[in-house]
Amino acid sequence: MAEKTVVIHSSLDARQAAFFVQTASKFDCKIQVAIDDKKINAKSIMGTIALGMVEGKTAVITAEGADAEQAVTELAGVLA
Numbered sequence: 001m002a003e004k005t006v007v008i009h010s011s012l013d014a015r016q017a018a019f020f021v022q023t024a025s026k027f028d029c030k031i032q033v034a035i036d037d038k039k040i041n042a043k044s045i046m047g048t049i050a051l052g053m054v055e056g057k058t059a060v061i062t063a064e065g066a067d068a069e070q071a072v073t074e075l076a077g078v079l080a
Helices: 014-025 045-051 068-079
Strands: 002-007 030-035 038-041 058-064
Touching (some): 002 068, 030 068
Antiparallel strands (some): 002 058, 030 058
């Protein structure tokens, strides 16, 4: 299992949320993102939009699977 905490650099609009989901979908591992008390599947566009990834919020990205470390690193880069 891999985990990374990141402060969101800029708010995600629909296009940026779609890019985030596409990036997450490249990986075979299970990926979740948590902000405050909400946790979503990073491969879900509806969940990603509903999570409200806005500038200044702290997101925790967790992944389980063979490529988990690479997944959290790349997704943290999208948000930071």
